[in-house]
Structures are given as C-alpha cells and as structure tokens.
Amino acid sequence: MSLRRFRSALSYSLLAPAALVAPAPVFAVDYLTAEQADRLIFPSADRFEVKDLSLEEAERQALETRLGIPVRDRWPLRLARQGDRYLGAVAVDDVIGRFERITFAVGVGADGAVAQVEVLSYRESHGYEVRLPAWRKQFVGKTAASPLRVGEDISNISGATLSCKHLTLGVRRILAVVQALQASGALP
Amino acid sequence: MIELRALCEPARAARVVLSAVLLLALSRGVADEGAAGEKSSPFDRLRLWGYGEIYYTRPTRRPQDSQADLARAVFGIGYAFSDGTTFDSEYEVEHAVSSASDVGEFEVEQFYVEHEFAPVAVLRGGLFLMPFGILNEHHEPTNFYGVQRNFVETLIIPSTWREGGLELSGHTELGLSFAAGITTGFDLSKWSFSSTYPPYHSALGLEDSDSAPLQATHQELALANAEHLAVHLAANYQGLPGLLVGGAVFYGGAVKVPLPAGVANPAPEVALWEGHVRGDLFGFDLSAVYAQGSISNTAAANAANPGSPNPIPAGFYGAFAQAAYAKGFGTRACRLAPFLRVERYDMGSSYQGTQGPLIPSGLVPLSPAPGDTGTWPRGHDWVSTVGANLFVGEDVVVKIDYQSFSTNADFRRFDLGLGLSFD
Numbered sequence: 090m091s092l093r094r095f096r097s098a099l100s101y102s103l104l105a106p107a108a109l110v111a112p113a114p115v116f117a118v119d120y121l122t123a124e125q126a127d128r129l130i131f132p133s134a135d136r137f138e139v140k141d142l143s144l145e146e147a148e149r150q151a152l153e154t155r156l157g158i159p160v161r162d163r164w165p166l167r168l169a170r171q172g173d174r175y176l177g178a179v180a181v182d183d184v185i186g187r188f189e190r191i192t193f194a195v196g197v198g199a200d201g202a203v204a205q206v207e208v209l210s211y212r213e214s215h216g217y218e219v220r221l222p223a224w225r226k227q228f229v230g231k232t233a234a235s236p237l238r239v240g241e242d243i244s245n246i247s248g249a250t251l252s253c254k255h256l257t258l259g260v261r262r263i264l265a266v267v268q269a270l271q272a273s274g275a276l277p
Numbered sequence: 278m279i280e281l282r283a284l285c286e287p288a289r290a291a292r293v294v295l296s297a298v299l300l301l302a303l304s305r306g307v308a309d310e311g312a313a314g315e316k317s318s319p320f321d322r323l324r325l326w327g328y329g330e331i332y333y334t335r336p337t338r339r340p341q342d343s344q345a346d347l348a349r350a351v352f353g354i355g356y357a358f359s360d361g362t363t364f365d366s367e368y369e370v371e372h373a374v375s376s377a378s379d380v381g382e383f384e385v386e387q388f389y390v391e392h393e394f395a396p397v398a399v400l401r402g403g404l405f406l407m408p409f410g411i412l413n414e415h416h417e418p419t420n421f422y423g424v425q426r427n428f429v430e431t432l433i434i435p436s437t438w439r440e441g442g443l444e445l446s447g448h449t450e451l452g453l454s455f456a457a458g459i460t461t462g463f464d465l466s467k468w469s470f471s472s473t474y475p476p477y478h479s480a481l482g483l484e485d486s487d488s489a490p491l492q493a494t495h496q497e498l499a500l501a502n503a504e505h506l507a508v509h510l511a512a513n514y515q516g517l518p519g520l521l522v523g524g525a526v527f528y529g530g531a532v533k534v535p536l537p538a539g540v541a542n543p544a545p546e547v548a549l550w551e552g553h554v555r556g557d558l559f560g561f562d563l564s565a566v567y568a569q570g571s572i573s574n575t576a577a578a579n580a581a582n583p584g585s586p587n588p589i590p591a592g593f594y595g596a597f598a599q600a601a602y603a604k605g606f607g608t609r610a611c612r613l614a615p616f617l618r619v620e621r622y623d624m625g626s627s628y629q630g631t632q633g634p635l636i637p638s639g640l641v642p643l644s645p646a647p648g649d650t651g652t653w654p655r656g657h658d659w660v661s662t663v664g665a666n667l668f669v670g671e672d673v674v675v676k677i678d679y680q681s682f683s684t685n686a687d688f689r690r691f692d693l694g695l696g697l698s699f700d
Contacts, residue, residue: 120606175415188322188355215448223518236609244557248414250415
C-alpha cells in the first residue's frame with residue numbers, strides 16, 4: 090500500500106463510527122452514560138423517546154461531500170419531550186483524538202442550535218482539556234450555519250489540538266445531520 | 278534489531294527506523310482480535326505526522342550573506358500499545374543534506390514511551406521535549422508567526438530542547454496541567470572559548486551556530502554524560518478557552534570544563550526559569566515569554582581562558598511580546614495574518630572570573646574569504662519583527678517578515694518562508 094493511500098485510509102477511519110473501527114480495549118475513563126448525558130443536556134424533559142433514524146443515501150453522500158468526513162446512514166437519536174412539546178434531540182457519536190476514541194453527546198434544540206456538549210468517555214493520555222466545561226460551552230448556540238472551526242470560532246487548546254479539531258468536526262457533523270433530518274421531516 | 282552504525286547514514290537510518298516500527302507493529306499479529314472478535318489491522322494503531330520549513334533570508338546590509346535553506350524536514354511515528362501505553366518519535370533532517378562533509382544533521386528529536394496510570398499520572402521515559410515556553414513542545418511552522426522562531430525561544434530556551442529521562446505529567450479537572458521530571462543536563466566541556474572568526478555574522482548564523490549558552494552545551498542524549506542529572510517542573514493553566522498561562526523551572530549540575538590539576542574547579546550548576554502567556558482576544562493572538570538562566574561556578578574556567586571573546590556567562594535572559602491578527606484577512610482557504618513582535622535577548626548579562634567578552638573592535642575578518650570583513654557581533658540585542666503569515670488552508674503557510682536589529686545592525690534582514698504540517 091502506498092503511503093498516500095495508507096494515510097488516506099487511516100484518515101478515513103479516524104472519524105468513522107465506532108462499529109467500523111475496533112481497536113483492542115485500552116485504558117479509558119467513562120464519565121457519563123448516555124442516559125446521564127440526556128438529563129444534563131435537557132433537564133426539563135420528562136421523557137426521552139429513542140428513534141432510529143436514517144439518512145437517504147443521496148442525502149448522506151451530499152453531507153459527506155460538504156463536510157469532507159464520513160457520515161453514516163443510521164442515527165439513533167434520543168428525542169427529549171416535555172409533555173407534548175419537543176425540546177430537542179441527543180446524538181451520541183465517536184471521534185478519534187490522537188489514537189483513541191472520544192465518545193461524546195451533543196444535544197441539539199428544536200431551533201437547531203447546540204444545547205450542550207458532553208464527553209461520555211475519554212481514552213487518551215493527552216487532550217483531557219476538551220472535557221473542561223468552559224471549552225465545551227463554546228459550542229452552545231452554534232448551528233449548522235456556524236463555522237465550527239478551531240482557530241476561528243472555537244479556541245484551540247495547546248497540546249490538545251487533535252482532540253479539539255476532531256471533536257469540533259464531530260459536533261459539526263451532528264448539526265448537519267440533525268438539520269438534514271429536520272428538513273426531511275424525520276425530526277420535528 | 279537496529280544496527281547502530283546504520284544510524285550514521287541519515288537516509289538509511291530513516292528506512293531502518295521506519296522498518297523497525299512497522300515490524301514492531303506487525304509482530305503483534307497481522308490479525309489481532311478486536312473486542313467483538315473482528316480482525317483489526319496494526320495500522321489502526323500507527324500514526325504518522327510531519328512538518329517542514331524552507332527559509333530565504335536576505336540581510337539588507339550584507340546581501341552576500343543571503344541564504345536559502347531547507348531548514349528542517351521532520352517526520353513522526355507513533356504507535357499505540359494496549360493499556361494506555363503509547364510510543365512517540367520524531368526524526369529530523371536539518372539543512373537538507375546530512376553527512377560528515379555537509380552542513381546538515383539527521384537527529385532523533387523525540388523517542389519515548391508513555392503510560393497512563395490515571396489522568397493525573399502519565400509517565401513517560403525516553404528522549405522528549407522539555408515543557409518550556411510556548412514553542413518548544415509545539416513548534417510546527419503553522420503554530421508561530423515569523424519565518425523563524427523568536428530569539429528568546431531559540432537562544433535562551435534552547436529550542437528545540439530535548440533531554441533524556443523520566444517525566445510525570447497530568448491534567449486536572451480545573452484546566453491545570455503539570456509536568457515534573459528528572460533528566461540529563463548540560464556539558465560545559467563542549468564550550469568553545471576561542472575562535473579565529475566570529476562564530477556567526479548573520480541572524481541566521483546566530484540561530485544555527487549553537488553559540489547560545491544552552492545551545493552550545495546541550496547533549497541531546499547523544500552519548501550524554503549522565504554523572505549530573507537535572508530536575509524540572511512545569512505548570513500550565515488552560516481553563517479558559519483561548520488562554521494559556523504557564524511557567525517552568527530547570528535545575529541541575531553540569532559537566533565541568535576540564536582544568537589543570539590543582540586548580541579549584543567546582544561543578545557548575547545550570548538553572549533556567551521561564552513564564553509565558555498566550556491568549557486569543559477579539560481575533561488577535563497575543564503572546565509573551567520571559568526566560569532567564571544562570572550557570573554557576575564558571576570563574577575558574579573563565580580565568581583559565583583570559584582574553585576570550587566568548588567566556589561562559591553567569592547569567593542570560595530574554596523576553597518578547599507579540600501581537601498577531603490571527604483572524605486575518607481573507608477566507609478560510611487563504612488567510613493573511615499580520616503580526617508585530619518586539620524582543621530582547623542577552624546571552625551574557627553577567628560573568629564570573631572575567632569582565633566579559635574581549636571582542637575585537639573595528640572591522641575584523643568574518644571568514645577566510647578575502648575582503649569579507651565586518652564588526653564582531655554582540656551577544657545581546659533588541660529585535661523588532663514585522664510581517665505576515667499567509668495560511669493556505671490549515672496546514673500550509675507562506676511567511677514574510679522584516680527584522681530590525683538595534684545593536685547588530687548588519688543582521689537586519691528580509692525573510693521569506695514556506696512551512697507545512699500534517700498529522
């Protein structure tokens with residue numbers, strides 16, 4: 090395999106869903122479960138409805154082309170409701186920091202803006218600063234129209250550049266997917 | 278097994294190292310079992326990265342000193358073992374061609390294994406970058422403004438500073454990180470007290486000549502004398518997005534300058550401390566560093582070399598302040614970011630055993646070339662740098678700057694640079 094093709098394959102796998110990349114178990118710190126993240130992101134919700142949503146293939150490819158990163162077709166989301174009122178959706182996803190996966194949850198409100206970002210599991214020996222509330226708070230209010238670029242509207246953390254970049258890309262992907270699902274009527 | 282002799286030939290060394298790492302990766306089994314019984318590739322655990330810089334520098338008063346240089350071509354190889362253990366390494370070729378008869382160097386810049394016991398306890402062992410300043414650990418060309426690194430983090434903090442040893446580091450929930458280590462130190466027996474010609478006569482020569490106190494005496498784990506070890510402690514705070522505040526201190530014994538028997542010659546001690554701050558404010562990248570060092574017990578060595586133009590200093594320091602319009606002008610694909618930096622360095626602020634450097638006055642020969650004369654350079658200066666980085670995407674940068682020197686006026690120069698980084 091030429092080095093260029095190898096690197097292309099490696100970079101493709103960096104942002105692939107966890108099911109497609111299965112390294113052997115390594116040291117990990119689990120901070121939250123998905124259910125705990127739900128409660129933190131939408132504390133006023135009285136129930137969460139799990140919905141297994143899918144992107145149309147044409148839609149998925151268009152997002153991949155626009156974002157420049159892999160986008161899977163299936164997106165299990167947890168819809169937060171307060172009575173009959175739809176508050177938003179929580180998506181759980183993985184990105185790779187330097188070597189290992191970072192599992193995180195993004196809550197997107199009914200208005201399409203980020204409500205909150207939570208790190209569920211972190212497996213790297215560096216870059217922990219992405220867990221800092223002050224750093225994650227930068228994403229609150231961002232929409233699919235926001236730049237969401239490290240160095241532009243998201244500050245970098247010295248020594249954690251890869252984790253910052255990849256997590257930011259992951260949030261951008263979720264926002265784009267939620268926007269597409271709302272546009273297709275799959276989401277309120 | 279890696280042949281040590283192979284490491285003397287840079288291109289062959291690069292192939293040997295890369296082959297060794299790939300063999301290591303493959304020896305773990307081409308088809309490791311994943312958690313779900315699926316086969317995973319050793320390439321899943323391998324990471325490659327690299328960066329490089331090309332300079333063009335033209336002294337405005339001495340155009341004959343103009344140079345173009347492939348300053349560095351660096352590639353990195355990392356590998357993730359299981360259970361929180363990783364390996365990182367970086368290999369660098371300076372000045373394009375490295376051999377016994379060429380000016381370049383092939384060097385191992387980093388080579389260490391790291392194991393995480395807990396977020397607050399990560400232990401690394403090997404050859405690693407020292408946690409000093411803003412740039413020493415993160416000096417990719419896309420991470421700093423100006424064609425070359427600032428003088429404070431080249432001459433006072435001897436970037437790229439690396440030592441061999443052990444280091445414990447960690448991060449806390451509040452955004453505070455620390456590093457504490459024990460490493461090899463400096464070797465003053467390498468000091469050069471005399472020279473027929475000035476050791477440098479341009480700013481680029483100053484940066485490349487390894488004349489600065491800790492550049493001249495660093496060991497880089499190359500058959501390093503380990504009789505005297507050193508300790509360091511660093512702390513950084515990044516709890517607020519866009520803000521980095523930190524500092525570090527180093528202290529240790531050093532190899533002494535050999536002197537005749539009967540001459541009292543206590544072992545020298547080297548100390549360096551620094552403080553730094555970098556912040557994003559309304560689209561501006563603001564940064565400042567202050568660094569100060571000392572070398573004790575140098576009186577006997579300097580007294581044994583009277584009239585030297587280059588005695589060992591007892592003290593040296595430097596500081597800079599910089600403002601860059603990081604938001605820049607243009608688009609995400611092509612962004613021009615201007616900057617201004619003012620810095621002060623003094624490689625010999627105090628001396629023991631001597632009044633200071635005895636420097637020839639007037640015009641002196643600068644090299645064996647007939648008619649190549651100028652003034653002997655001073656080891657201190659005020660430098661102003663104005664310029665811009667043109668970022669092409671995130672990973673490629675074209676740089677331009679002009680530097681004005683207050684004391685060494687012949688160093689004034691116009692610079693162009695090309696830098697790239699990938700990971």
